[in-house]
Amino acid sequence: MKVRQLSIFLENRVGRLAGVAQLLGEAGISIRALSVADTNDFGILRLLVDDIVKAEEHLRRNNVVCRINNVTVVAVDNRPGGLAKVLTVLNQAAVNIEYMYAVAESSNQRPLLVFRFTEGEAAVAALKKADIKIINEEQLFA
Amino acid sequence: MMPDYYLKDFVDRNALEALQLQRMQETLQRLYENVAFYRQAFDQAGLKPSDLRCLADLSKFPFTRKADLRDHYPYGMLAVPMHDIVRVHASSGTTGKPTVVCYTKRDLEIWAESVSRVFSMGGVSSKDIVMISYGYGLFTGGLGAHYGAEALGCSVIPMGGGSTEKQLMLIKDFGVNVLCCTPSFFIHIMEEAEKKGFDIRQTNLRVGFFGAEPWTEEMRQRIQTQSGITARDIFGLSEIIGPGVSADCPCCAGLHIFEDHYYPEIIDPDSGEVKEPGQEGELVFTTISKVGMPLLRYRTGDISSLCYDKCECGRTLVRMEKVRRRSDDMLIIRGVNLYPSQIESVLLSVKGTEPHYQLLVRRDRAMDELEVQVEVTAAVFSDEVKALESLRNEIQNKIKQIIGLSAKVTLVEPGQIERSTGKAKRVLDLRK
Incomplete structure (x- = not known):
């Protein structure tokens, strides 16, 4: 049920994000979701892409520091309270969220949440128990 | 009455050179007899202390490098038994191990004399209130300046570094005339003063002795214009003694070296050849009166030149050009x-x-x-x-x-x- 995410280290310098986007474009990679975490000195670019192995290879060959890690993608009801419901479940299960970002499902514009948990398994178990839909890679790129 | 060491700065050069030769010969003898490192180095070069017949003969003798001090960490370079050592200082080293320097009672006297000669050159007397804002502790800056000012009979305030606001308060409230710190710290003090609407010109502060890092003539101008005080350079390195190896006189045309204690040479950093006066090269010192840890031809890594022309201030002591860069990558x-x-x-x-x-x-x-x-x-x-x-x-x-x-x-x-x-x-x- 895990979705692989590509995380990229970016120096806080003009043109770095453009540089990485350029490289991905060259390699014919399609970006499905994107999030940037930034600090004063550096940023971390997190991407869900269609061909993650190819993307990683191409970036590494071009001296970009990156790594593949697992995230959990969850479908949320597209109505007020939808996000709260998911977060309440996680809160009650006492799982920590390292970070999260949102993306819209391409087929029906349903919101999807991308989570990185400190304890991934406990979180997934709690979500399943509450009947919250977890999306796999196939569904994501369908 | 002038203290007698003041006259040392005006000594006749022939008399000075005779004294240097005698002290150098004694130092070589002590190094050969008491320091295994030097005995081996002399033997390897086929040299005996008696091979030094004139000052120029020094060029035959081997150099000492910072790495040698590190290799003999902590007490391997001592020329006296440890019980004769009364003080240990250290500076940061290249591998986390500090460079250690040891002083006998006599060495501390020489050091205090040197620093008090620096103060005298800057017009400081026993009537002055001197605040020491160098760091105290293992670093030689604080205690070195402290003992020099005390030896001159000044009223000494051992403030130490940091706490800019308090520095300003004490300068004003304690009536400080003389300040010792790094030039960059003084600039910081000036800026704090400006921010707080504190006018240094309204205080008794008259002169600052700035050292422990290289600084430029432009910086002197800036300090003097902005604060109204006189800015003097004090040079030194812990391996040789600490601050007080040389300093500016009122002419500020090169720093007078107290060469009756610290004998300077300028060498080509690559070939090791001694250079002519006026030529630029690496500054090398031989301590000729130190007892605890005398060093022979110690390579400072600082680039400078020597000028033996008589200074307008009347001092006969050789002058070294203000150090602006180094021969190695040390910062x-x-x-x-x-x-x-x-x-x-x-x-x-x-x-x-x-x-x-x-x-x-x-x-x-x-x-x-x-x-x-x-x-x-x-x-x-x-x-x-x-x-x-x-x-x-x-x-x-x-x-x-x-x-x-x-x-x-x-x-x-x-x-x-x-x-x-x-x-x-x-x-x-x-x-x-």
């Missing part, structure tokens, strides 16, 4: 010696980091600032901000712990640090 930042290799060992001690780094030194209006740019590799890269931040903090803390410098650590992408052919360009010194 002096806020009075702390730093070799890039020290940063390298810190990085290697942090799990997963590779020694790809660059040092940027800036003088940001007042203080010297060190930025260490470290390349992030796939091995240490984490998807989480806090993991990267804790990596950065760990490097920062280790630099502080081991080297004693607060540095800003920045994580950069690989390949951003320029790799010049063969040897990486490690240091960008952007100080003016």
Whole structure:
């Protein structure tokens, strides 16, 4: 049920994000979701892409520091309270969220949440128990 | 009445050279008899102390390098038994181990005499109130200046570094006439004063003795114009004695070396050949009156030149040109010696980091600032901000712990640090 995410280290310098986007474009990679975490000195670019192995290879060959890690993608009801419901479940299960970002499902514009948990398994178990839909890679790129 | 050591600065050069030769011969004898390192070095070169018949013969004798002190850490260079040592100082070293220097009672007297001669050259007398704002402790700056001012009979305030606001308060309330600190710290003090609407010209402060880091003539002008005080350079290094090896006289046309204690030479840093007066090269000192840890032809790494022309102030002592650069890659930042290799060992001690780094030194209006740019590799890269931040903090803390410098650590992408052919360009010194 895990979705692989590509995380990229970016120096806080003009043109770095453009540089990485350029490289991905060259390699014919399609970006499905994107999030940037930034600090004063550096940023971390997190991407869900269609061909993650190819993307990683191409970036590494071009001296970009990156790594593949697992995230959990969850479908949320597209109505007020939808996000709260998911977060309440996680809160009650006492799982920590390292970070999260949102993306819209391409087929029906349903919101999807991308989570990185400190304890991934406990979180997934709690979500399943509450009947919250977890999306796999196939569904994501369908 | 002038203290008698004041006259030493005006000594007849023939008499001075005779004294230097006698002291040098005695020093060589003591080194040969008491320090295994020197005995071996002399034997290897086929030299005996008696081979020094005139001052020029010194050029036949071997050099001492900072690495030799490190190899004989901590007490291997002593020429006297440890029970004759009354003080130990140390400066930061290249591998985390400090460079150790030891003083006998007599050495401390020589040191205090040297520093008091510096003060005398700057017109300071026993009537003055002197505040020492160099760091105290293992660093020679604080205690060196302290004992010199006391020897002259001044009223001494052992303030130490830091706490700019308090520095200003004491300058005003205690009626400080004379201040000793690093030039960059004084600029910081001036700026704090300006911010607070504190006018240094309204205080009794008359003269500052600034040392422990290289500074320029332009900086002297800036300090003097902005604060109204007289700015004098005091030069020294702990290996030779500490601050007080040489200093500016009122002419500020080169620093007079107290060559009755510290014998200078200028050499070609590559060939080791002695250069003519006036030529630029690496400054080398032989201590000729020190007892505890005399050093023979110690290579300072500082680039300077010597001028034997009589100074307009009347002093006969040789003058060295203000030091502006070094022959090696050592940096002096806020009075702390730093070799890039020290940063390298810190990085290697942090799990997963590779020694790809660059040092940027800036003088940001007042203080010297060190930025260490470290390349992030796939091995240490984490998807989480806090993991990267804790990596950065760990490097920062280790630099502080081991080297004693607060540095800003920045994580950069690989390949951003320029790799010049063969040897990486490690240091960008952007100080003016």
